[in-house]
Amino acid sequence: MDDELRERVEREAEKHALLNAVKHESDAAVGAVMGPLMGDNPDFREHSDAVPGIVGGVVGRVNDLDYAEKRARLEEIAPDELAAIEAEEEEDEHDLPSLPNADEYDEIRMRCAPNPNGPWHVGHARMPAVIGTYRERYDGWFCVRFDDTDPETKRPDLDAYDAILEDLDYLGFEPDATYRASDRLETYYEHARELIEMGGAYTCSCSGEAFSELKNAGEACPHRDKDAETVLEEFEDMIAGAYSSGELVLRVKTDIEHKNPALRDWVAFRMIDTPHPREEASDYRCWPMLDFQSGIDDHLVEITHIIRGIDLQDSAKRQQFVYDYFGWEYPEVVHWGHVQLDDYDVKMSTSTISELIDAGELDGWDDPRAPTLKSLRRRGIRGEAIVEAMVGLGTSTTDVDLAMSSIYANNRDLIDEETDRRFLVRDGNQLPLTGEPPAAATPPLHPNHEDRGVRDIPVGDAVMLERADIPDPDEADDPRIWLKGLGCFRFADGVLEYTADDIDAVREGGVDVVHWVPAAESVAVRMRTMDGDVTGHAEPGVGDLETDDVVQFERVGFARIDRHEDEETVAYYAHP
Numbered sequence: 001m002d003d004e005l006r007e008r009v010e011r012e013a014e015k016h017a018l019l020n021a022v023k024h025e026s027d028a029a030v031g032a033v034m035g036p037l038m039g040d041n042p043d044f045r046e047h048s049d050a051v052p053g054i055v056g057g058v059v060g061r062v063n064d065l066d067y068a069e070k071r072a073r074l075e076e077i078a079p080d081e082l083a084a085i086e087a088e089e090e091e092d093e094h095d096l097p098s099l100p101n102a103d104e105y106d107e108i109r110m111r112c113a114p115n116p117n118g119p120w121h122v123g124h125a126r127m128p129a130v131i132g133t134y135r136e137r138y139d140g141w142f143c144v145r146f147d148d149t150d151p152e153t154k155r156p157d158l159d160a161y162d163a164i165l166e167d168l169d170y171l172g173f174e175p176d177a178t179y180r181a182s183d184r185l186e187t188y189y190e191h192a193r194e195l196i197e198m199g200g201a202y203t204c205s206c207s208g209e210a211f212s213e214l215k216n217a218g219e220a221c222p223h224r225d226k227d228a229e230t231v232l233e234e235f236e237d238m239i240a241g242a243y244s245s246g247e248l249v250l251r252v253k254t255d256i257e258h259k260n261p262a263l264r265d266w267v268a269f270r271m272i273d274t275p276h277p278r279e280e281a282s283d284y285r286c287w288p289m290l291d292f293q294s295g296i297d298d299h300l301v302e303i304t305h306i307i308r309g310i311d312l313q314d315s316a317k318r319q320q321f322v323y324d325y326f327g328w329e330y331p332e333v334v335h336w337g338h339v340q341l342d343d344y345d346v347k348m349s350t351s352t353i354s355e356l357i358d359a360g361e362l363d364g365w366d367d368p369r370a371p372t373l374k375s376l377r378r379r380g381i382r383g384e385a386i387v388e389a390m391v392g393l394g395t396s397t398t399d400v401d402l403a404m405s406s407i408y409a410n411n412r413d414l415i416d417e418e419t420d421r422r423f424l425v426r427d428g429n430q431l432p433l434t435g436e437p438p439a440a441a442t443p444p445l446h447p448n449h450e451d452r453g454v455r456d457i458p459v460g461d462a463v464m465l466e467r468a469d470i471p472d473p474d475e476a477d478d479p480r481i482w483l484k485g486l487g488c489f490r491f492a493d494g495v496l497e498y499t500a501d502d503i504d505a506v507r508e509g510g511v512d513v514v515h516w517v518p519a520a521e522s523v524a525v526r527m528r529t530m531d532g533d534v535t536g537h538a539e540p541g542v543g544d545l546e547t548d549d550v551v552q553f554e555r556v557g558f559a560r561i562d563r564h565e566d567e568e569t570v571a572y573y574a575h576p
Helices: 003-024 029-041 042-047 050-065 068-075 077-093 122-138 158-171 185-197 208-217 228-239 290-302 310-326 350-359 373-378 384-393 404-418 538-544
Strands: 108-111 141-146 177-180 199-206 249-252 267-271 286-287 303-308 334-335 340-341 399-403 423-426 428-432 463-467 479-482 487-494 497-498 513-516 523-529 532-538 552-553 556-564 569-575
Touching: 003 029, 003 042, 003 068, 003 077, 029 042, 029 050, 068 077, 068 310, 108 122, 108 303, 122 141, 122 158, 122 303, 122 340, 122 373, 122 384, 141 158, 158 373, 158 384, 185 199, 185 228, 185 249, 185 267, 185 286, 185 290, 199 228, 228 249, 228 267, 228 286, 249 310, 267 290, 286 290, 290 310, 290 513, 303 310, 310 334, 373 384, 384 404, 399 404, 404 556, 404 569, 423 523, 523 538, 532 538
Parallel strands: 108 141, 141 177, 303 334, 340 399, 428 497, 479 513, 523 569
Antiparallel strands: 199 249, 249 267, 267 286, 423 532, 428 463, 479 487, 487 497, 523 532, 552 556, 556 569
16 A cells, blocks of 8 residues: 555545544444445455554544544534534434425525314314424524415304414414415405416316316316406406306416326316305405415415425425416425324314314313313413424324323423322212321422422311222221321221321331322312313312412322312313
């Protein structure tokens, strides 16, 4: 090996040693360097007997540097490779992949475009969770645009506009702007007029069935060659309401022989006789289809990146025809699969939930049995827990399963340390006490935070226990139980006798620790759950809690205090 080749081996070895060390933030290893070194430099292979020795010396010198020195040296000799490592490091910091071509835009601008036909179900949270996270990551911008241009089939619910914004706030995001498409009809009309004048659209009176036959056969509609002046006149009549539903549509002229029939001369505007529920839009009868309306709006508000379902791939292709007519650049598109949710008997569908509410089978959008954000909020689950779970799903094009247990785990991490403990006995049995037990119990408010103090629970002459916690005299070798915060009792003949045994009964004797409430001063509780209402009694202090306080009922789970009524306290169960 001549000196020139040796120097080249040393240079390449140094680069690969630094790459290995910096990427893994550790010392470089000769074995890890040899593979990529020989792969990048196949002419080294004929000197394979000498190269390892050279590499060993270089690796030793590299490992004598501290991490900052290694990184600085790599930036000096291989800045592009270091940049690639840094990009990977940045990627590793995020649950979401980088947006395509993000560095080509001065500002990342995205939109959340809900149909306001009802409050959001859990699946709806994915879009704002991901878009809001990208906005924070790129210091970008996002808007909410209510796509409410279908007054009939997907008729808007007037209460849903504010309800959706409330759901967005619950998730922790505030849009930079909010639009209602039904306020922007004149804008869509103006662009349709321009499209007609370009020869890019025509009015068509074919029935849907007749046009479908022509389209599928790759044959042009007989109205396709109308002159622009006639088309424009008929379109103005559409705007004026001169036609009834189904009489006339405006079609975008595409490629009638396109390999995908769904893209052939698609409808941009149609007539709808049903008035829009918003008074401001109730006089309009000529309404844009979503692909036209959304495409125009995305350009006008300078959207750079669109995230949409994989089933909507044709939308981008339809809109591309309009963009080509106007000479616009189409936004970057990320497609993803659907979210499927476990743990609910009710289908995750706005229309289905609405029907169940109307039929009286659900109490409302915040019924704990409904898979809605309003329900999760009322149960005391934080929006942050939902966002974290949604972001963790990524942007895969395949359908993904969301386990509610992941939301519960996230929420538990958020609230466990700050949530005080209480006792709740569900449908308990009342048992007399004998043997002079303490007059009061003082269990801690939180087992990990002694500084918060204790709960003073009066005992009285009897307590209530859950049926499963009462020892069976025929089966129990030791009929003793430990009432948490109070002491040890022996169960016999339907009575709990205080034994005054110390805690060794639990530590060494295997005595079970159970929760309880005083029979005389307990608070009646109705706890609303996904499986129906559960009744029981809680320790007296629960009656003094405020609405929205979250507690952990020991051995039961977390719950949010909803309200205090004359005869009971109502709580909503969150999760174990």
